[in-house]
Amino acid sequence: MSRDYRFADSFGYAVPDSPKMLRETLCVAQARIGNGPPDPRNREHIERLERLIAECDRKRPLHHGKHDSLHTDECGCPGRSPR
Numbered sequence: 001m002s003r004d005y006r007f008a009d010s011f012g013y014a015v016p017d018s019p020k021m022l023r024e025t026l027c028v029a030q031a032r033i034g035n036g037p038p039d040p041r042n043r044e045h046i047e048r049l050e051r052l053i054a055e056c057d058r059k060r061p062l063h064h065g066k067h068d069s070l071h072t073d074e075c076g077c078p079g080r081s082p083r
Ligand SMILES: [Zn+2]
Pocket: 067, 069, 070, 071, 072, 075, 076, 077, 080
């Protein structure tokens, strides 16, 4: 399914958390929702979290769960400067 990113530039977020830490928290939230009580909106919350996790992965790519040397300007590793 293709995503509509027409408005993405209007939703710039600035948070002090690195993509690594943000991803970890988002994954915990996703698991808690998935394992929590049934709710008609669970699917939408899980899919929204999935998009946020994908954005973290765009900023800080992983290969088999490891970032290794897949650095970007936004990965947050020491010595890598944010844009
Ligand atoms: Zn890096």
